[in-house]
Amino acid sequence: MAKWGEGDPRWIVEERADATNVNNWHWTERDATNWSSDKLKALLLGLSVENxxxxxxxxxxxxxxxxxxxxxxxxxxxxxxEWNLKATWTGTSTAGIKYKGSIDVPNLSDENDMEDLDINITLNKDEPETxxxxxxxxxxxxxxxxxxxxxxxYLKTEFTQGMILPTANGVSKSQSSQSKAKVDRMQINSSGSSAPTTNTGVKIPTCKFSIKDTFLTSPGELFRVFINQEMIQAFTHAQATVNAEKGGKFRLLDGNVLGEFTELVYEQKIVMKWRYNTWPCEHYAKITLTFSDRGNETELKVECRGVPESEEERTKQxxxxxxxxxxxxxxxxxxRLY
Structure with a gap:
């Protein structure tokens, strides 16, 4: 044990304003069960394949x-x-006949490599072969x-934010390996059912940006494209649910995009809470769409605020x-583009 006043960093709590776990010396634990349950459901539900x-x-x-x-x-x-997962899959043949089956994943755990994961897929007993x-x-x-x-x-990057505290010199010991790790993909072919409800309480750095473009149509017609479920499904080529009213929810791109309308001014403006389902739990960006009549064209301005800094380029694209x-x-x- 260090002598009083010798400055062993394990005991110098006054060097941190919050006097919490100096130099990450003590054992701390974070329960990721609820967050993981929501994330696993979001990643699996709506997943689809075709031939x-x-x-x-x-x-x-x-x-x-x-x-x-x-x-x-x-x-x-x-x-x-360590997880045991069960799910249901539904198949639709080109002739329109529907089939049902089950999915069983009994050994998703840190002890097994992903290539060793057992994924058991079966057709229900009362279904004809297909x-x-x-x-x-x-x-x-x-x-x-x-x-x-x-x-x-995501467990090793998104959920771990804030777990490694700054050391006495202000640098995290695992900064190079943990803070730079990213999971950066559009994930259009994965899915989610709803925004996760478990809040990790982690503050994340955000950014803002805007995009401006013009369309050869009227403000009213372009406005309708963003709120009409059938039109949204047409241009995204994916399932969507849209409740176009103040406070109404929406799910686009097979659940990869989630949100809520907070303001709708016909032909003029749409304001919404918007997120990718892979963003930190309960974090939404504020998206404002402004429609301006330019004669035979409509100018659209997209303003995005509160986008996670690590997601800026992905969100723009x-x-x-x-x-x-x-x-x-x-x-x-x-x-023409601006």
């Missing part, structure tokens, strides 16, 4: 049983997770494995590609 025989989709996640936690000792993070079962056992299982692998990535360019191509509203 010439038809399409298959994960339509229900019936069981998410297990636990997850993260421990910090001397600036080193130790991850523990080639769609093979589709789920091949492409479907591959997508499920990818989604569960991304869960592990997403709005440019999956909104602006897709709307122009689908409805023939092409016009």
């Amino acid at each position: 010439e025989e038809g399409t298959c989709e994960v339509t229900e996640v019936s069981k998410v049983e297990g636990e997850a936690s993260i421990n910090n000792r001397k600036g080193k993070l130790i991850f523990f997770y 080639p769609l079962t093979s589709l789920m056992k091949t492409k479907g299982a591959e997508k499920i494995r990818e989604s569960l692998g991304s869960y592990v990535g 997403g709005w440019q590609r999956y909104y602006i360019e897709a709307i122009k191509q689908t409805f023939g509203f092409g016009a």
Whole structure:
């Protein structure tokens, strides 16, 4: 034990304003069970594959049983997770015949590599044989494995924010390995059911940006594209649910984009809370769409505030590609770019 006044960093609590776990010396633990349960459901629900025989989709996640936690000792993070998952898949043949089956993942844990993960896919006993079962056992299982692998990535990056505290010199011991780790993909072919409800209480750095473009259509018609469910499904080429009223919720791109309308001024403005389902729990950006009549054209200004800094480029590209360019191509509203 250090003598009084010798300055052993394990005992110098006054060097931190909050006097908390100086130099990350003490063991701390964070329960990730609730967050993980929401994240696993979001990643699996709505996941789909298709081929010439038809399409298959994960339509229900019936069981998410297990636990997850993260421990910090001397600036080193130790991850523990163990899950037993059950889900339902529904197949639709090209002839319109529907089939149902089950998915069982009994050993998603930190002790197993992702390639060793057991993914058992079966057709319900009362269903006639269908080639769609093979589709789920091949492409479907591959997508499920990818989604569960991304869960592990998010657990090690998104959920761990704030666990490694600054040391006496203000630098985190694991800064180089943990804070720079990112999971950066559009994830259009994965899915989510709803915004996770568990708040980790972590503050994240955010940014703002704006995009301006013009469309060869009227403000009213362009306004309708952003609130009409059928038109949204047309330009995103994916399932969507939209309740176009103040306080109304929306889910786009098979659940990858979630939000709520906070203001609707016909032909003039749309304000919404907006997020990717992979963002930190309960974190939303504020998106303001302003429609300006320019004669034969409509100028659209997209203002984005509160976007996580690490997601700035991805969000910009997403709005440019999956909104602006897709709307122009689908409805023939092409016009010059600013």
